[in-house]
Amino acid sequence: MNNVTNNKNAVTIIGLGPMGQAMATVYLNEGYRVNVWNRTASRAERIVEKGAIKANTVVDALGASKFVILSLTDYRAMYTIFAGAEDALRDRLIVNLSSDTPDKTRESATWLKSHGAELLVGGIMVPAELVGKEGAYGFYSGPKAAFDTHEASLRLIGRADYVGEDPGLAQFYYQAQLDIFLTSLAAYLHATALVGSAGVSAKTFLPYAMKTFESMSVIGALAEAADHIDSGKYPGDMANVIMMGATADHIVRASQTAGINTVLPEAVKTLYDHTIAAGRGKDGWPSLFEAIKKNS
Numbered sequence: 001m002n003n004v005t006n007n008k009n010a011v012t013i014i015g016l017g018p019m020g021q022a023m024a025t026v027y028l029n030e031g032y033r034v035n036v037w038n039r040t041a042s043r044a045e046r047i048v049e050k051g052a053i054k055a056n057t058v059v060d061a062l063g064a065s066k067f068v069i070l071s072l073t074d075y076r077a078m079y080t081i082f083a084g085a086e087d088a089l090r091d092r093l094i095v096n097l098s099s100d101t102p103d104k105t106r107e108s109a110t111w112l113k114s115h116g117a118e119l120l121v122g123g124i125m126v127p128a129e130l131v132g133k134e135g136a137y138g139f140y141s142g143p144k145a146a147f148d149t150h151e152a153s154l155r156l157i158g159r160a161d162y163v164g165e166d167p168g169l170a171q172f173y174y175q176a177q178l179d180i181f182l183t184s185l186a187a188y189l190h191a192t193a194l195v196g197s198a199g200v201s202a203k204t205f206l207p208y209a210m211k212t213f214e215s216m217s218v219i220g221a222l223a224e225a226a227d228h229i230d231s232g233k234y235p236g237d238m239a240n241v242i243m244m245g246a247t248a249d250h251i252v253r254a255s256q257t258a259g260i261n262t263v264l265p266e267a268v269k270t271l272y273d274h275t276i277a278a279g280r281g282k283d284g285w286p287s288l289f290e291a292i293k294k295n296s
């Protein structure tokens with residue numbers, strides 16, 4: 001497989017977990033020549049049956065296309081995979097769609113550059129079953145020219161939002177979104193356990209939990225909070241930190257009495273406590289930001 005394909009309709013995908021498989025399927029359906037490699041070779045079987053070309057080695061995979069997508073558990077996996085294949089990285093665009101910290105992402109941009117490759121960092125914001133479908137989108141950062149060249153291809157897996165040259169930026173956006181997602185999921189589970197301690201089933205509580213998630217976006221609370229955070233002014237005329245902090249305390253105590261895990265509500269209460277101690281009790285809840293942000 002040494003005939004390098006410069007053709008824009010060729011892609012190499014390394015990493016065939018659910019995301020890699022989903023992306024490979026999208027590109028096959030779009031008529032791309034899709035080259036694949038995966039550590040566990042058997043995982044390539046399904047996609048090869050659909051028409052993908054299996055590379056026997058990483059060097060072959062890199063040789064098959066200049067446009068290379070990585071979909072791995074983390075960036076460490078990339079170093080493991082490319083060890084010994086560094087020469088084959090020259091002139092390649094590596095689009096790494098794996099999760100990791102912004103720092104690790106920046107380091108790997110430098111490492112890839114030292115081997116003649118460019119790194120475009122991406123974070124896809126939908127689960128595998130939605131890749132390439134309505135509503136799918138991802139964040140990208142790194143060299144703008146490389147993004148522009150491959151934007152049309154990237155858009156096939158979802159809307160492609162370019163957020164800047166710093167390779168860490170896409171990872172910041174990605175982790176920030178997952179921060180909301182994971183914390184919200186944990187909050188839902190905690191709330192379900194709290195009400196469940198009184199014998200209420202998850203199914204019975206579900207419509208109320210959904211209503212809360214819905215109303216958080218509908219009432220414009222976040223839009224208002226963003227304005228307050230950017231201005232550093234936190235009017236608390238409608239609902240202040242002392243009132244909400246009292247509720248945070250009630251949730252901790254109700255959880256203790258219910259005998260359920262209290263780690264999550266205690267963390268929230270701590271932020272209210274800090275904000276009140278800092279003299280912001282009469283401010284609005286977005287003022288907790290002052291206790292969370294850098295150098296707070």
Ligand code: NDP
Nearest residue numbers: 015016017018019039040071072073077098099126127128
């Ligand atoms: P999986 O964990 O299922 O697959 C990860 C891939 O990484 C596999 O191909 C695996 O190889 C490979 N891998 C892991 N460690 C190593 C290593 N040390 N050496 C070589 N290969 C390695 O991940 P997903 O497909 O679910 O996710 C891929 C990325 O996409 C992740 O970063 C994830 O955060 C992100 N993501 C996932 C979503 C999802 O719904 N699944 C949604 C949005 C983003 P092997 O098959 O041999 O184990």
